[in-house]
Amino acid sequence: MTVPTVEQDLLRYLESRTKASWEPDRDLFTAGGLSSLFAMELVVHIEQVFDVVIAGADLRLDNFRTVHAMTALVDRLRDNHAG
Numbered sequence: 001m002t003v004p005t006v007e008q009d010l011l012r013y014l015e016s017r018t019k020a021s022w023e024p025d026r027d028l029f030t031a032g033g034l035s036s037l038f039a040m041e042l043v044v045h046i047e048q049v050f051d052v053v054i055a056g057a058d059l060r061l062d063n064f065r066t067v068h069a070m071t072a073l074v075d076r077l078r079d080n081h082a083g
Helices: 003-018 036-050 067-082
Strands: none
Touching: 003 036, 003 067, 036 067
């Protein structure tokens, strides 16, 4: 899956769950888009859809603040898994 495809999947998922439109660089937490429970649902979604494991230091808030940040996290985790 390419980076643009990951980004589009995340945007579709967020929009379907929040019933709101999101820009890839919009801070989801300050905008009120994510609760702590929803953030955990998002972690599970990312792990299942993109076949990655998010643990330890990767669970920090900054990795989930924007769609761009989540896309970069997925890309990095896939690179680490492949390498």
